[in-house]
Amino acid sequence: MNYLHAIGEYFLMLKGVFGRMTKRSVLKDLIFKEIDDLILSSIGIVAFLSFFIGAVVAIQTALNLTNPLIPKSLVAYAARQSVILEFAPTFISIIMAGKVGSYITSSIGSMNVTEQIDALEVMGINSLNYLIFPKIIAMLAYPFVIAISMFLGIVGAYTAAVMGGFVGPEPFIEGLQDEFIPFHLVYAFIKTFLFAFILATIPAYHGYYMKGGALEVGEASTTSFVWTSVVIIITNYAVTQLLLS
Amino acid sequence: MIEVKGLHKKFDDEEVLKGIDFVFDRGKTNLIIGQSGSGKSVLMKCMLGLFMPEKGSIEYDGKSYHEFTEDEKKDLSKQIGMVFQGGALFDSMTVEENVMFPLRMFTRQKRKEMKSRVDEVLERVNLTGTANKMPSEISGGMQKRVSIARAIVNRPKYLFCDEPNSGLDPKTATVIDNLVQELTHEYDITTVIITHDMNSVLEIGEKIAFLKDGVLAWKGDKSQIFKTEDETVTDFVYSSDLFKKVRKAQLEGY
Ligand SMILES: Nc1ncnc2c1ncn2[C@@H]1O[C@H](COP(=O)(O)OP(=O)(O)OP(=O)(O)O)[C@@H](O)[C@H]1O
Ligand SMILES: [Mg+2]
Numbered sequence: 001m002n003y004l005h006a007i008g009e010y011f012l013m014l015k016g017v018f019g020r021m022t023k024r025s026v027l028k029d030l031i032f033k034e035i036d037d038l039i040l041s042s043i044g045i046v047a048f049l050s051f052f053i054g055a056v057v058a059i060q061t062a063l064n065l066t067n068p069l070i071p072k073s074l075v076a077y078a079a080r081q082s083v084i085l086e087f088a089p090t091f092i093s094i095i096m097a098g099k100v101g102s103y104i105t106s107s108i109g110s111m112n113v114t115e116q117i118d119a120l121e122v123m124g125i126n127s128l129n130y131l132i133f134p135k136i137i138a139m140l141a142y143p144f145v146i147a148i149s150m151f152l153g154i155v156g157a158y159t160a161a162v163m164g165g166f167v168g169p170e171p172f173i174e175g176l177q178d179e180f181i182p183f184h185l186v187y188a189f190i191k192t193f194l195f196a197f198i199l200a201t202i203p204a205y206h207g208y209y210m211k212g213g214a215l216e217v218g219e220a221s222t223t224s225f226v227w228t229s230v231v232i233i234i235t236n237y238a239v240t241q242l243l244l245s
Numbered sequence: 246m247i248e249v250k251g252l253h254k255k256f257d258d259e260e261v262l263k264g265i266d267f268v269f270d271r272g273k274t275n276l277i278i279g280q281s282g283s284g285k286s287v288l289m290k291c292m293l294g295l296f297m298p299e300k301g302s303i304e305y306d307g308k309s310y311h312e313f314t315e316d317e318k319k320d321l322s323k324q325i326g327m328v329f330q331g332g333a334l335f336d337s338m339t340v341e342e343n344v345m346f347p348l349r350m351f352t353r354q355k356r357k358e359m360k361s362r363v364d365e366v367l368e369r370v371n372l373t374g375t376a377n378k379m380p381s382e383i384s385g386g387m388q389k390r391v392s393i394a395r396a397i398v399n400r401p402k403y404l405f406c407d408e409p410n411s412g413l414d415p416k417t418a419t420v421i422d423n424l425v426q427e428l429t430h431e432y433d434i435t436t437v438i439i440t441h442d443m444n445s446v447l448e449i450g451e452k453i454a455f456l457k458d459g460v461l462a463w464k465g466d467k468s469q470i471f472k473t474e475d476e477t478v479t480d481f482v483y484s485s486d487l488f489k490k491v492r493k494a495q496l497e498g499y
Contacts, residue, residue, distance in 0.1 A: 020315075023350055033337075107337075115333040122293050123347060124322025 010205050016128035017136070017201075027134060034138035038100050038200075042145055045099065046092055050149040053087050054079060054156030062166035072167045073175030079157035080176050081184075088149040089188045090236050093195040096142075097228035101203035104135060105224040108207030109217040117208070128208070135200045142196035143189055150188075187243045194235055202228045246271045247292060247403065247435055252301035254287055261287050262298070263459040271306075272433045274426050274449040276440055279456035280481065285439045286330060286407055288456065292437070293327065293405060294318070305403070323351045326396030330407040330439075332388040334380040340367070340391050341376035347399040366394040369424060371417070386413045393421065397428060404429070404436040410445060418442065422449050443488060446470060455481070471495075 021027070061078040108131055111117050120127040154176070161167045167175075206224035210216055247269040254262040261284045269275040277285045290296045292303055294310060303310045305321060313321065326347075334343050341363055348359045367373055370390040380388055393409060409425065410418035426449045429436040440446065446453065450467030455478055463470075463478045470482060483492045 026349055110336075114331055114336070115329045116335055118290075118295055119327065119329060119333040119335075121295060122322060122325060122327045123350060124319045125350065 006205075009209060010201070013128060013132075013205055013208065014201065016126065017132045019129060020126040022125060022130045022133070026130075030130070030134035031137050034134045035141060037103065038135065038138050039141045039145060042096060042099060043148060045095070046145055046149050047152050049092065049095065050083075050088065050152040051156035051159075053091070054083055054153030055160035057082055057087070057153075058157035058161040058166070059164060062161060062164070071171065071175070073171040073178060075161050075167050076157065076172040076175030077178045079161075080154060080180075083153035083157070084150050084184060084188050088146050088153055089191045089195065090232065092146060092149050093192075093199065093232050094229050096145075096195075096199055097203075097232060098225050100199055101224055101228045102221040104200065104203035105207040105210075105221045106217055108132075108204055109210050109220050110214070112207060112210060113213050113217060131208070132201065132204045135204060136197065139196040139200040142199070143192045146188070146192045187239070190243065191236060191239050194239065195232055198228060198231050198235065202231060246306055247437070248304040248307075249288075249292065250302045250304070252288070252291060252303070253299045254284075254291055254296060255299055261459050262291070264301070265454075265456075265459075265461050267454045267461060267464065269435055269437050270452055271435045272430060273451040274429050274436045274438060275452045275454070276438050276446060276450050277454050277456060278440060278446060278481070279462075281441075283456040284459040285456055289405055289407055289437065289439060293325065323347075323399070324402040326399070326401035326404045328389070328392045328396045328404075328406040328409050330411075332380075332385075332392040334388055334391055334395070336380050338380075339376065340372070340378050340380065340383065343380065343391055344394045344398050346395065351399055362398060363394075366398050367391075369397075370394045371420065386417060389413060390417075390421065393424070400432060402432075402434050404434055406436070406438045408439055408441065410440070410442055415444065418444065419448065425449070426451075443482065443485065446482075457481075 022030075058075055058079045061075045062072075065072065065074060108117075111131070117127045117131070120130055158169075158172055161172055162169050203221075203224045206220045206227070207217075210220040249265055249267050249269075252262050252265040253260070265288060277288060279285055287296060291298045310318075334340075335346065338346070341360075344363045344366060345359050348354055348362060352359070354362075363376070364373070367376060370393050372387060372390055372394065375383055375387065375391075380391065383391070389409065389412060393406070396404060396406070404425070406425065410421045413421060422445050425436060425438065428434065438445070438449070446467055448467075450470065452466055453464060453470055454461055455463040455470075457477055463473065463475055465473065470478065473479065479492070483489050
């Protein structure tokens with residue numbers, strides 16, 4: 001019953017978010033601020049993680065390729081597939097549920113407990129739109145983050161494979177182009193858009209509807225991380241089943 | 246003028262307001278007093294539409310709030326200024342941006358006009374020079390005054406203050422009380438103030454509602470409150486030692 005209530009409340013929240021709009025000029029400033037806080041501030045950590053994950057995938061594959069009949073270019077192929085299909089869109093999104101998600105929950109939650117949301121409502125502002133809409137719009141730029149992640153993941157794989165002497169540069173590039181299916185990219189970016197929406201709205205829900213004080217804001221952030229990850233994983237499964245099988 | 250009729254409000258099974266009837270007059274500072282937990286803030290939030298009462302009505306200048314259309318509600322909210330108990334400043338904005346916020350939202354003024362209006366109200370609450378600070382960088386009392394500045398910047402018709410001078414030193418508290426009273430008379434607005442402070446009651450208690458356990462236990466003004474024989478009121482008013490002595494002296498006929 002509780003879950004049903006929460007799901008209903010979540011969809012009512014979305015209805016409110018796309019309801020009465022905040023004044024244009026104010027909204028524009030808010031969106032730029034969110035792009036800064038949600039997108040630009042995440043690029044550093046995403047770049048770091050992606051490079052090293054790509055590198056480790058390459059090393060692991062290379063070390064497990066003991067059969068001389070299998071070409072070494074497979075290292076590049078495996079790195080490409082795993083980075084584009086799962087590591088960049090899904091794995092990075094789970095990390096972002098921790099970074100961006102808890103930031104969203106705690107910033108909205110602390111506004112909630114200090115009556116800042118009430119202050120907006122008293123002024124006749126649709127607080128759902130004011131607080132959440134700019135975050136959704138800012139997250140439209142999230143696929144760029146994932147694109148960077150894909151690129152750096154592969155750069156990491158190349159660096160580790162070639163520098164580590166596992167594969168030569170030519171076989172690597174060859175493997176990278178091997179049996180490339182463009183639809184895999186489409187699939188990855190469809191997922192990414194869905195994850196972006198989930199990353200903006202589920203943490204916002206947990207912040208907006210929490211009750212209590214500073215301690216509960218912390219609890220809400222933790223709960224929000226758990227649920228955001230769960231929904232991302234389930235969505236990932238559903239989309240994969242629908243689009244790839 | 247704001248009229249509250251038969252207002253009831255429950256949280257779960259706890260009845261917090263048990264039928265409040267009161268008229269908040271225009272051009273006067275109307276005070277709501279009472280012990281902590283007696284329902285003062287809840288009453289104010291019902292009047293502001295933040296809580297939905299189960300029963301009863303709230304009339305703004307003769308028109309019931311329930312009958313307002315969405316547009317009318319929006320118009321009304323532009324004419325309301327509210328000082329929250331904890332200040333409720335937007336902590337991601339500077340003092341100046343906080344005070345400017347209602348102007349940005351509701352007017353088409355140029356940035357320069359808005360800025361000069363903001364400077365004007367910041368001066369009225371004695372806060373010149375803090376414009377570029379963040380709320381976290383100023384003291385609690387200063388935050389309260391910024392909140393007052395934000396509430397009055399767009400010249401509201403209805404001003405609500407939840408303990409505007411709690412946490413302020415007696416001198417600043419008096420300045421704030423006088424400022425609110427001045428504005429009320431100057432612009433002929435309806436002001437509703439929640440307070441614990443007996444000094445405020447003495448200074449600006451032009452009309453007083455005394456709440457006890459969600460019931461309106463007494464109403465009157467500052468000249469009556471110190472004379473009444475009603476025990477629930479005297480218990481509250483003379484609970485501090487200083488006022489007890491004053492009371493004793495009164496009774497003994499000094
Ligand atoms: N959002 C809420 N949910 C549930 N109960 C609430 C809520 N807000 C207030 N109450 C309850 O209503 C009662 C009255 O609270 P209220 O905040 O109006 O007190 P108050 O008179 O303003 O006290 P104080 O002077 O301490 O601010 C309290 O018992 C409180 O627990
Ligand atoms: Mg209160």
